[in-house]
Amino acid sequence: MAGAGSGIDRFRAFLRDRSLRVTEVRERVALAVLQRHGHFDVDEVVAELRRGGTRASRATVYRALPLLEQAGLIAATTGQRERQRYERALDRRHHDHLVCTRCKRVVEFEYPAFEILQHKVAEMYGFLLTSHTHQLFGLCPACRRREGASRVRHR
Amino acid sequence: MAGAGSGIDRFRAFLRDRSLRVTEVRERVALAVLQRHGHFDVDEVVAELRRGGTRASRATVYRALPLLEQAGLIAATTGQRERQRYERALDRRHHDHLVCTRCKRVVEFEYPAFEILQHKVAEMYGFLLTSHTHQLFGLCPACRRREGASRVRHR
DNA sequence: TCCGCTATTGAGAAATAGTCTCAATAAAAA
DNA sequence: TTTTTATTGAGACTATTTCTCAATAGCGGA
Ligand SMILES: [Zn+2]
Ligand SMILES: [Zn+2]
Ligand SMILES: [Zn+2]
Ligand SMILES: [Zn+2]
Numbered sequence: 001m002a003g004a005g006s007g008i009d010r011f012r013a014f015l016r017d018r019s020l021r022v023t024e025v026r027e028r029v030a031l032a033v034l035q036r037h038g039h040f041d042v043d044e045v046v047a048e049l050r051r052g053g054t055r056a057s058r059a060t061v062y063r064a065l066p067l068l069e070q071a072g073l074i075a076a077t078t079g080q081r082e083r084q085r086y087e088r089a090l091d092r093r094h095h096d097h098l099v100c101t102r103c104k105r106v107v108e109f110e111y112p113a114f115e116i117l118q119h120k121v122a123e124m125y126g127f128l129l130t131s132h133t134h135q136l137f138g139l140c141p142a143c144r145r146r147e148g149a150s151r152v153r154h155r
Numbered sequence: 156m157a158g159a160g161s162g163i164d165r166f167r168a169f170l171r172d173r174s175l176r177v178t179e180v181r182e183r184v185a186l187a188v189l190q191r192h193g194h195f196d197v198d199e200v201v202a203e204l205r206r207g208g209t210r211a212s213r214a215t216v217y218r219a220l221p222l223l224e225q226a227g228l229i230a231a232t233t234g235q236r237e238r239q240r241y242e243r244a245l246d247r248r249h250h251d252h253l254v255c256t257r258c259k260r261v262v263e264f265e266y267p268a269f270e271i272l273q274h275k276v277a278e279m280y281g282f283l284l285t286s287h288t289h290q291l292f293g294l295c296p297a298c299r300r301r302e303g304a305s306r307v308r309h310r
Numbered sequence: 311t312c313c314g315c316t317a318t319t320g321a322g323a324a325a326t327a328g329t330c331t332c333a334a335t336a337a338a339a340a
Numbered sequence: 341t342t343t344t345t346a347t348t349g350a351g352a353c354t355a356t357t358t359c360t361c362a363a364t365a366g367c368g369g370a
Contacts, residue, residue: 007245021337021346039242039261042328057349062328065241075244077252079234079288081327083356086220087194089230090162097232098282106194106232107280113272118291125262126296127253133234133290136273141281176317176366197357212320217357236357238327 007034007073014071028054029064033074079133100140102147107140162189162228169226183209184219188229234288255295257302262295 011030012022032048033040040048042061049056068074096114098107114134122129139147166185167177187203188195195203197216204211223229251269253262269289277284294302 010245019346023337023347025348033241034243034245036243039240041238041240055349057351059329059350060348063347069241069244073243073245074241075249077240077242078237079290081236081239082233083196084236085194085196085232086188086224086229087232088189088191088228089224090165090189090228094230098277098280100282101285107282109276109280111272111276114269117266117268117272121264121266122253122291122293125253125264126299127255127262127291127293128299129291129293130256131292133288133292135234135288136277136282136284137286137288138277138282138284144281144283174317178318178366180319210320214321214358215319218318236327 011068011071011073015067020067025054025056025060026064026067028052028056029061030068030073033065033068039077079135080137096134096136098136098138100143101137102139102143105140105142166223166226166228170222175222180209180211180215181219181222183207183211184216185223185228188220188223194232234290235292251289251291253291253293255298256292257294257298260295260297 008027008030011026015022015026028049029045032045032052036048042058042065045061045065046056046058049061065074069076093110094115095108095110098109099105100107118132119129163182163185166181170177170181183204184200187200187207191203197213197220200216200220201211201213204216220229224231248265249270250263250265253264254260255262273287274284
């Protein structure tokens with residue numbers, strides 16, 4: 001298991017790869033999150049940095065975390081925060097959603113195996129399951145095709 | 156398949172069950188959402204009502220939708236909107252989360268079948284899967300036990 | 311049916327979370 | 341070292357949701 005050191009290296013490589021700058025603050029944030037054990041949010045990172053004598057602005061941390069995520073150093077544990085939406089449930093079977101991240105198209109899918117496994121997992125940990133969120137994100141067929149053209153996207 | 160009528164009845168029963176009042180506005184909101192076909196958000200409901208001559212305040216609709224959800228007339232299609240959180244991903248295997256809605260405890264689980272099925276579903280619809288959110292909500296063992304005592308909770 | 315109690319409503323204020331602006335700073339290239 | 345330009349910080353701003361409180365309206369009992 002590699003430590004924070006190799007994480008930093010990977011992050012630097014990631015930044016250079018897309019001609020982003022390897023900065024003091026970005027490295028501090030990277031070190032801070034790599035030391036963490038559990039789950040954390042933006043302000044916890046800011047606080048951690050401050051404790052270590054680095055005063056980074058919230059905006060900067062907000063900007064850094066997605067980079068660390070893209071570099072594979074951290075993962076978001078809560079989905080993408082968007083406006084709450086609903087749909088009719090009466091007389092409809094439960095289903096989950098496949099969402100195109102480019103055109104926002106939503107496809108509904110019904111796949112009972114998921115629900116069965118979810119209950120199995122809950123049972124395994126003694127939880128009484130009451131609900132779940134399950135959304136798959138990706139590119140829909142149309143956007144996949146279009147994707148070939150619109151290439152690299154520097155920042 | 157039962158129409159909006161039986162939905163209203165069910166909603167009334169739900170309200171009476173917990174000594175909540177069956178009001179004009181709540182019924183209007185219920186009717187509005189039961190007519191809907193696809194996904195919708197709060198403001199779309201407000202607009203729909205207004206079109207039908209009912210001027211309900213956004214706050215009221217915000218208050219009514221969770222009731223309709225609890226009554227089983229509608230379902231939220233986006234997870235629970237909460238502050239974004241992260242966790243270290245480097246040198247960790249992917250996992251999803253089981254969250255206790257009472258004490259907020261988080262249990263991590265790793266269950267490869269989910270990821271395999273997710274890819275299968277994506278493929279089925281021609282999507283190129285890039286990420287997902289998958290969280291299970293319920294009561295953890297400790298809170299389940301405690302739940303026996305703390306009963307009905309009137310509003 | 312009318313009365314009284316209190317839940318619900320409306321309107322806007324407040325809270326919450328995240329993004330944007332822009333002048334100052336600091337990487338990296340030359 | 342100089343030049344170029346990405347990044348930073350601080351706070352303003354946006355978007356979404358929740359809260360506050362006076363006015364209104366269900367609902368149970370007389
Ligand atoms: Zn599901
Ligand atoms: Zn749906
Ligand atoms: Zn997963
Ligand atoms: Zn986790």
